[in-house]
Structures are given as structure tokens and as C-alpha cells.
Amino acid sequence: MNLRDILQRNMDLRPWAEGERVPWDDEAFSARVLEEHLTQENDAASRPAAKIKKHVDWMHRQILRGKPGRILDLGSGPGLYTTRLAKLGHTCTGIDCAPASIDYAVENAPEGCSYQLADIRSAEYGSDYDLVIFIFGAFNLFRPEHVRLILKKALAALKPGGTLLLEISSLDAVDQIGNQPAMWYSAQTGLFSDKPHLCLMETFWDEEQTVATERFFIVDTETGEVTRHAASTQGYDEDQVESLLRETGYGEIDSYPSLTGKPESAGDDFLVVTAKKSA
Ligand SMILES: C[S@@+](CC[C@H](N)C(=O)[O-])C[C@H]1O[C@@H](n2cnc3c(N)ncnc32)[C@H](O)[C@@H]1O
Structure with a gap:
């Protein structure tokens, strides 16, 4: 051009x-995005470590009730959540299409963490997860038909009674x-x-x-x-998210003000929703 x-x-x-x-999956682009994930100066690609720690503590206590579980992170980036969750005793799998992020995640993986370089629309998710997370607005990056596909694949990968945790950019x-x-x-x-x-x-x-x-x-x-x-x-409002979840087979839908369970600072404009696979 x-x-x-x-x-x-x-x-x-x-x-x-x-x-x-x-171009998330481009080598050179993903190397530049990795720097954005790792910087503590802004939260353009990932949050700073202190905030991620609070989110992970909440997932561990509130969603997993402190018990070791199997977790799948869709769009895991460089593994900033999975690494911390594994250190709390969980077994984690991250899937992301960005080569530099997956290389970084693999190099820094503690015991209990594994990663797959793949597009989450076509990846093999594995099975028997207690929790699938799809956070930091990644949900909004897909066309609705692809979101339906991802939600159905996540449902199939969950254990009966397992939880899907979504963090969706608000309509505003x-x-x-x-x-x-x-x-x-x-x-x-x-x-x-x-x-x-x-x-x-x-x-x-x-x-x-x-x-x-x-x-x-x-x-x-x-x-x-x-x-x-x-x-x-x-963009989705809460009713549209709930309809999508029901249509794709989820129940017991709950919402939270943030990934700490409490309202967060201004500018963190997300809907946090959990939904269950029936037991
Ligand atoms: C906003 S970042 C969030 C990363 C991570 N969840 C975090 O909070 O640190 C969105 C991530 O989704 C990944 N992504 C985007 N489209 C994807 C796709 N089709 N398949 C797999 N990963 C994808 C990007 O490479 C990127 O790592």
C-alpha cells in the first residue's frame, strides 16, 4: 500500500x-507486545504484578475455595496469571497465539504449568478443568460466532460443576x-x-x-x-452476556464488580461473570 x-x-x-x-500471532509484533505485557508502567496489555496478585488470590479463595484444581487460561499471554496460580498449587494450562509470549511463559513456567501456542478458536483444550478463565477483555476481541464456539469448547473442557470465569470490557x-x-x-x-x-x-x-x-x-x-x-x-451488556452463556449451555450465572470481588479503581471498566457447567 x-x-x-x-x-x-x-x-x-x-x-x-x-x-x-x-497481528497477535506475528513473531515480531508479539515480541513488541511482550514488552507491553511485562512493563509495570501501564496496563495496556497486562496488569502490573500487584494487581494480578490480588486477582489470583481472589480466584484461589473465592472460585477454587483454596483447593488445588486444574485451570485453563484462554489468551494467557506470557502466563502472568497461570504462573502465580501454579505457585498456589494449581495445575495450569495456558493457550495463546503469540509466539513471544508463549516462549516467555514456557521459559518461566513453574512446576504444574504448561502452554500451547495456538489459536483458541481451533486449539485442543484438553479436559477435566475446574476453572476456565477468559479475562482482560479478550472475549470482546472475537466476533460473536467465534465467542459462541469458544464458550462451547470451554464447556466441553470443564468438569461437571466446573466454573467459567469471564472478564469482559463493559459496553461503555x-x-x-x-x-x-x-x-x-x-x-x-x-x-x-x-x-x-x-x-x-x-x-x-x-x-x-x-x-x-x-x-x-x-x-x-x-x-x-x-x-x-x-x-x-x-460490546455486550450484561443481559447479552447472560443470554450467550445460557444459549451455549451454562447455568448458575453470577456477576462481580471486579476480579478482586470488590469495586476497583476508575478506568478498570469490566464485567466479571462466572457460569457453571451443570454437575
Ligand atoms: C489483552 S491480552 C491479555 C493477556 C493475559 N490474559 C493477561 O491478562 O495478562 C490478550 C491476549 O489474547 C491473545 N489472543 C488474541 N487472539 C487470540 C487467539 N485467536 N487465540 C489465542 N490467543 C489470542 C493475545 O495474544 C494476547 O496475549
Whole structure:
């Protein structure tokens, strides 16, 4: 692509029309995202360690009642939750499509932790889990038909009586993504490129489908070459989440203010929902 393609861009971008998501599974992109996961400066890709510790303590006490269990983490990133859960005596499996994150997770895995580099839409999940977690808004990154598929696969992987734990970006948070003003920045290196570049970002909000779409044009400042990325985020209200869970076979649906069980700081705008596989 070149600069002319930017001038001729689609100004009425529909959800998922120009790509499923940012290239999570690309080697170089995933190496740059890994740095974001590990930084303690912000919570763009993962939370800082102190917050993750509180979430893990809550999952251990509230969801697993302090008893050792088998846990599956969908979109586990570099294993920041699974590592801590394994140290509390749980057996954990993480699945993620980002090669650099999975390499880091494997290198730092304590006893009882294993990982799979795979797309969670097609991965083999294994079975007999007490808990499946799908957190930090990863749920919203998939089209609803893919979410249904993932929920059904998770149900099949749970033990009877096992729990699914979801942390879903709130509808307000997704609305805000879709209604950000267009912006640009220049950088020597950044998430989308190791080379000097401009990043031009604009967003679209589909009110009817409640989907936010972000589009990024990355302009290599030496060659003028343009690369395009687009990602959509599906917004849900609590009723829609409950319907999806019932439709895919779950029961005993509960909600919580956060992954600590208590309201968290402003800006942490998530719905936390648990649902059970019938015993
Ligand atoms: C916001 S990060 C959260 C990571 C981790 N759960 C945490 O909180 O530290 C979302 C993760 O989902 C992963 N992901 C996105 N799409 C995926 C897919 N189709 N299959 C597997 N993993 C995926 C990304 O690679 C990334 O690690």
C-alpha cells in the first residue's frame, strides 16, 4: 500500500471488514507486545504484578475455595496469571497465539504449568478443568460466532460443576474505543514497527451492532510504504452476556464488580461473570 491508498480509504468501515484483529500471532509484533505485557508502567496489555496478585488470590479463595484444581487460561499471554496460580498449587494450562509470549511463559513456567501456542478458536483444550478463565477483555476481541464456539469448547473442557470465569470490557468502555477522535503520532520504534514510522489511527462505532473498529495506517518514513491494521471490539451488556452463556449451555450465572470481588479503581471498566457447567 502507499499514501494514495490512505486518501482512497473506506470511510464507512464495517466491523471486521478490514481484518480480524491486530497481528497477535506475528513473531515480531508479539515480541513488541511482550514488552507491553511485562512493563509495570501501564496496563495496556497486562496488569502490573500487584494487581494480578490480588486477582489470583481472589480466584484461589473465592472460585477454587483454596483447593488445588486444574485451570485453563484462554489468551494467557506470557502466563502472568497461570504462573502465580501454579505457585498456589494449581495445575495450569495456558493457550495463546503469540509466539513471544508463549516462549516467555514456557521459559518461566513453574512446576504444574504448561502452554500451547495456538489459536483458541481451533486449539485442543484438553479436559477435566475446574476453572476456565477468559479475562482482560479478550472475549470482546472475537466476533460473536467465534465467542459462541469458544464458550462451547470451554464447556466441553470443564468438569461437571466446573466454573467459567469471564472478564469482559463493559459496553461503555467499548463505546469509548469506537468514539475516540482520529489521531496520529511518529515514533522511532513502536508496537506496529521496529523502524521509524508514522501511525495514523481512526475509529468507527457501529451503534446497531455495538462494535468499535480501530484502523491503523503505519507509514514507513524511509520508504513511504504503508501497512494497514484493523481490529474490532464487540460490546455486550450484561443481559447479552447472560443470554450467550445460557444459549451455549451454562447455568448458575453470577456477576462481580471486579476480579478482586470488590469495586476497583476508575478506568478498570469490566464485567466479571462466572457460569457453571451443570454437575
Ligand atoms: C489483552 S491480552 C491479555 C493477556 C493475559 N490474559 C493477561 O491478562 O495478562 C490478550 C491476549 O489474547 C491473545 N489472543 C488474541 N487472539 C487470540 C487467539 N485467536 N487465540 C489465542 N490467543 C489470542 C493475545 O495474544 C494476547 O496475549
